Amino acid sequence: MDLTAIPKDIPSQALFYPKGSHILSDLEENHHFFILLEGMADVMYLGPGGEDMRVYRYLPVDFFGEVEMLTDHRQPLPVIAAADCRILRLSHRDVLAWMERDFTLSRHVMGRMCQKLLDGMTGKAQMRYLTQAQRYLLAMEAHARAGELPLLTKESLCQELCVPLRSLNRIIAQCADRYRFEKGRFTAAP
Numbered sequence: 001m002d003l004t005a006i007p008k009d010i011p012s013q014a015l016f017y018p019k020g021s022h023i024l025s026d027l028e029e030n031h032h033f034f035i036l037l038e039g040m041a042d043v044m045y046l047g048p049g050g051e052d053m054r055v056y057r058y059l060p061v062d063f064f065g066e067v068e069m070l071t072d073h074r075q076p077l078p079v080i081a082a083a084d085c086r087i088l089r090l091s092h093r094d095v096l097a098w099m100e101r102d103f104t105l106s107r108h109v110m111g112r113m114c115q116k117l118l119d120g121m122t123g124k125a126q127m128r129y130l131t132q133a134q135r136y137l138l139a140m141e142a143h144a145r146a147g148e149l150p151l152l153t154k155e156s157l158c159q160e161l162c163v164p165l166r167s168l169n170r171i172i173a174q175c176a177d178r179y180r181f182e183k184g185r186f187t188a189a190p
Contacts, residue, residue, distance in 0.1 A: 039085030
């Protein structure tokens with residue numbers, strides 16, 4: 001479904017968020033539905049030790065804000081622009097009106113919510129049984145396939161893997177035969 005084909009009577013606001021800025025804050029209630037047109041956005045969770053952990057990454061064309069729209073829960077997890085983002089913002093009220101008259105949209109929103117739930121459940125269950133080095137190699141393979149190795153930072157990898165920097169440095173040294181970190185950049189080992 002093309003989420004950018006918004007009916008003319010449904011108002012939307014085009015917004016730009018530079019890398020590192022908060023799109024959603026956990027300090028404010030959310031009453032909007034967001035459609036990510038360009039960039040990447042990370043859902044973050046503040047761990048009990050104060051460390052930020054990335055729990056989900058949105059890529060174009062995906063959406064967020066549906067949980068607050070379809071439940072009584074109004075406090076979102078923080079969503080931060082992982083790259084410069086171009087976004088459409090719509091009010092929950094307007095999206096619900098659109099969903100009432102467009103079964104395809106309703107099915108798409110519910111299908112994506114179910115997929116996100118499944119991804120979260122299976123991903124966390126699978127990760128639980130992997131060593132830190134195995135989790136690192138899986139993440140690196142995914143970033144290499146996506147062509148993201150040159151953009152990857154140790155900080156973002158720590159958030160993704162939910163490990164402190166000292167552990168990541170140890171894992172990088174252990175797995176240097178597959179991926180290297182030299183001169184501030186990750187590369188696949190020759």
